[in-house]
Amino acid sequence: MARLRRESGALEAGALVEPEERLIERVPRVVWLAAVGVLLLSLWQLLTMIGTVSPILLPGPAEVADEIVDSATNIVSGGHVAEALATTVVEILLGFIGAAVLGFGLGVLVGETRIGQTAVMPYLVGFNALPKVAFAPVFVAWFGFGVESKIVMAMFIAFFPMAVDTAAGLASVDRDALLMFRQLQAGRRKTLLKLKLPTALPYIFAGLKTATVFSVVGAIVGEYLGGGGGMGELVRLSAQSLRIDRVFALITYLAVVAMVMFAIVSWVERRVVFWQQGEELEGKAAWPTS
């Protein structure tokens, strides 16, 4: 008994002096990511193999992979999936750019003016909290079944986080820094350009990242409800004919589009907002949810 205790005591002391690296730290992150991915795929495969769910409603990973490859060849050869993807990507990009420009503009107006901060900001935050996809039928009624209604929908959803984050970023300026700029006799324009906008950059990029994801959501929802020739329409048609494997394949492509856009914005952010590193950035880079 005494010996046992001494042994465990020695072990503890050893752990204090030279903390043994835990398994999670020893194995590279890629391996863990791959392991969880394989686990999820296996669960999925297992679920289809048990036979409780009809393979029509839930196709296995292999079937979906087949469809992804099929669609890929279709995209490469410029088939109808390629056309749909191009249509949707254009809608997403135009919606995103529109939301970024307008959101930034309104954000600056709201964040820079007293009336904006006191009277407009609450409306922005309120609108931002609304289930904005509910407006999709309105835009279809207003702008028809073409790409316009989808662009507007994408822009509408992505606009609010962009505007709110920009305004919040401008308001986040340190009080002492403002006092210093006042003491240096900096006018409004110089204070905005040399202090407030650079301070707001991390917020603006957070808004941009949310906007990338939201513009994808907006374009797809617009297509679900307003038809047209995009990916949303293909998904809807595939689901109607119970080609769930194809639905999953198409969604995979949409996910890739969203991830590429998000990655590009993050890449630019790391280069522009170089001074903000570590956890602070990681917290803001969290994948936004709609």
Place this chain on the structure above:
Amino acid sequence: MSKTFALRRVHALAEVDLDLQPGSFYSIIGPSGCGKSTLLKLIAGLMRPSSGHVTVAGTTVTGPRRDIGMMFQQPVLLPWRTALSNVLLPIEIRDGSSAARKVRDTALGLLELVGLHGFDNVYPYELSGGMAQRVAICRMLITEPTLLLLDEPFGALDELTRDVMNLELARICESRNVTTFMVTHSIPEAVFLSDVVFVMSARPGRIADTIRVDLPRPRTLEVLSNDRFTGFVKQLRLSLAVGAA
């Protein structure tokens, strides 16, 4: 050249009348909320007195002006600018970028003066707290102000760094013939740096006592172990205790 401040009956302050001689170092010490920072902002022209006036170098202060340099408890460096670019900021704002380029050598000289030679291209996140405050000192000096207003400049630093920074500040102020007005919470700091220490009491904010510290200059760390230094510290502590009672 003469520089006098006359300050009477200001907002949140009772009758406060100070007359500062050029080239001297003044400290103001007192409990929190006694209006020390308000007084500093009034002198800086960042606040208007509800009555009375502030005069610097013969003219009444009506707003911020370039012959006054300011320093805060936090260094307030812009993180996207290098140390050198932060030092040049006041010139860039007041006179534009080309004027800032012209005083680049002056700025480098200031960085060297505070012991930051070779740190000109370093960003603030790579600097320690003491180093960041040194950059803030350079930024304050780049416009060659004749009056320095310091709002607890080293209050956020650890005590060891603080001693070194005080020594540095004493050296800079002695060599530049500037008038300095510092708000502080530290009795030894006030005695070490000042020619005159004003003791303020709260509600209403007023000058309760004025202590002249005639320790020899230049002040070195040996002053700290001097009997007369300890005497002034005691006197000041007593005066603050009376004011608080």
